[in-house]
Amino acid sequence: MGPGPSDVHPTVLAALARPTIGHLDPKFVELMDEVKSLLQYAFQTANRLTMPVSGPGTAGMESCFANLVEPGTTVIVCRNGVFGERMRQMVERCGGIAVMVDDAWGRAVDPNKAEAALKNHPEAEIFAFIHAETSTGALSDANELARLAQKHDCLTIMDAVTSLGGIPVRVDEWGIDAAYSGTQKCLSVPPGLSPISFSERATARVTNRKTPVQSWFMDVALVMGYWGEGKRAYHHTAPINMIYALHEGLLRLNKEGLESAWERHWKMHEALKFGLEALGFTYLAPEGERLPQLNAVWVPEDVDEASARGQLLAEHNLEIGGGLGDLAGKVWRIGLMGYASRAENVRKCLAALETVLGRSGGLIAAENHLNKTLM
Numbered sequence: 001m002g003p004g005p006s007d008v009h010p011t012v013l014a015a016l017a018r019p020t021i022g023h024l025d026p027k028f029v030e031l032m033d034e035v036k037s038l039l040q041y042a043f044q045t046a047n048r049l050t051m052p053v054s055g056p057g058t059a060g061m062e063s064c065f066a067n068l069v070e071p072g073t074t075v076i077v078c079r080n081g082v083f084g085e086r087m088r089q090m091v092e093r094c095g096g097i098a099v100m101v102d103d104a105w106g107r108a109v110d111p112n113k114a115e116a117a118l119k120n121h122p123e124a125e126i127f128a129f130i131h132a133e134t135s136t137g138a139l140s141d142a143n144e145l146a147r148l149a150q151k152h153d154c155l156t157i158m159d160a161v162t163s164l165g166g167i168p169v170r171v172d173e174w175g176i177d178a179a180y181s182g183t184q185k186c187l188s189v190p191p192g193l194s195p196i197s198f199s200e201r202a203t204a205r206v207t208n209r210k211t212p213v214q215s216w217f218m219d220v221a222l223v224m225g226y227w228g229e230g231k232r233a234y235h236h237t238a239p240i241n242m243i244y245a246l247h248e249g250l251l252r253l254n255k256e257g258l259e260s261a262w263e264r265h266w267k268m269h270e271a272l273k274f275g276l277e278a279l280g281f282t283y284l285a286p287e288g289e290r291l292p293q294l295n296a297v298w299v300p301e302d303v304d305e306a307s308a309r310g311q312l313l314a315e316h317n318l319e320i321g322g323g324l325g326d327l328a329g330k331v332w333r334i335g336l337m338g339y340a341s342r343a344e345n346v347r348k349c350l351a352a353l354e355t356v357l358g359r360s361g362g363l364i365a366a367e368n369h370l371n372k373t374l375m
């Protein structure tokens, strides 16, 4: 129950163990087509350029910046945690100019600040933000940010690594031009693939580049020779078994239905929240800016956080995350992502916390809520 990798469902683990076939085997090509359409459903998009990049979430991030940023491109980057800073570094390595919009760690991106930057930088061509900041548990209003970017004629890059499958992600309705995710958060598939989706506008920008994409491996025009429509050609050897796993994970999501998955994440978050509050924890992000799938809470002053976390792992087989950067030693990050987002985990976590901290009242508070909502 940390910030990822999340628990993997047994049928996904079983899919990983299927025999490895060739990456151009007609059966495998059929599976690739199914993965693409299942990803279109997950992202709520009709984008043709929708596929998994071989590599973890950071590879999808790199793919978006490497393809869309050219030397001299100005990119507005919103930074309210660890991952916005990673975006800045990528922009600069691509030769772009990053204009930063800073918000406090634990807060959503402020649309007013974003709009001020868009107004002050008419030369900006791209606007980038993190939908679900896993380092702080903060949720930003992706719909509003994308609307502002469009109004100022910028393409939008959205990090949906932790949001996809856990909270609403509507690429087409919101007008997002490039989105990327990761398999190991709310999709509950092991780490190793990064689904991406590019709009027609983003695809056209890649086609019309003045300079070739610096990374041969990440160049989506080349990758689409393998993942695109029609005849497939070798680009790199696809991680066959990981694609079996992603296929199975996406089938599970499809069967449950996105709306039901989002609702489940919300209900489990609320139950855990009542339990944590009864135990004396408070949330880092204010209400309305919180992610249900990543609960970042202040650790009470009288608790030795590292030893308590060690005890949870050693004695209760329960992993939760610590804080990053300035938040190290101050917050815990409790994940309820994908398959891990279920009542038995809420109970297990609160019961373990009660034992380790010598407190009580959390489990009963969560149970009362679960009884009400699971009726």
Ligand SMILES: *Cc1c(COP(=O)(O)O)cnc(C)c1O
Binding pocket: 004, 056, 057, 058, 059, 061, 083, 130, 132, 133, 134, 135, 159, 161, 162, 182, 184, 191
């Ligand atoms: C986890 C995460 C990433 C990076 O994913 P990796 O799989 O660790 O490379 C990027 N952005 C966000 C918001 C994340 O939570």
